[in-house]
Amino acid sequence: MRTTEVLLFSLLFFSILQAVCPAKSSFLAVRGREKMDRRYYDAIEGNPVVAAVKDMEGLRKCCSLEDIKVVFILFGDICSIDGIVDQVKKTGRMAMVHVDLITGLSSKEVAVDFIKNHTEADGIITTKPALIRRGRELSLCTVLRYFLIDSMALENIRQQQHIVKPDFIEVLPGVMPRVIQKICKSSRTPIIAGGLITDKDSVMGALDAGAIAVSTTNQDVWQM
DSSP: OHHHHHHHHHHHHHHHHHHHHHHHHHHHHHHHHHHHHHHHHHHHHHSOEEEEEOSHHHHHHHTTOTTOOEEEEOOOBTTTHHHHHHHHHHTTOEEEEEGGGSBTOOSSTHHHHHHHHHOOOSEEEESOHHHHHHHHHTTOEEEEEEEOOSHHHHHHHHHHHHHTOOSEEEEESOOOHHHHHHHHHHOSSOEEEESSOOSHHHHHHHHHTTOSEEEEOOHHHHTO
């Protein structure tokens, strides 16, 4: 009888353990994602001018500037992107790769896997919601880029922020304070303003409208 009781207790114990462990793992994964999201948010909010680089000259320049902490990489190919990201990471900066602009990468989710497995990038930028989903699955920081060409783009932003759940939304052009303000009021996702940011007025206009940061290829703005 005693042996039977011990056996039943052991079976019950292991059943409970199997039920609890997946839940605990899921909980830890969520907490880990929250901490990661906070780290990315703090990095961008604390350094609201993001350097967007389109060539090696721009890369070297932004990596020499103390105030630049986040770099959007807008160039490269499957052979060079690892080295480009490595240059950014060696200087202690956050590296975000625009996967749509990397020559040789497909437009499918495997492109995100390539960035995750073959580079040290912190995250991705893309206009494609499916790639954002894959990026989140791989624990990458995600920036969903939108071009504000008409009212339908505004509606897409409103819908996609809840469905796709990117970490950030980048809107282009970034020199429309009224539109940016409208988006910021209706969005729970932090907004980055990019495109045509060329001077202090355009930077302050975007930030005053509610954007968390601006991204720009203009090197004069990097040094403001």
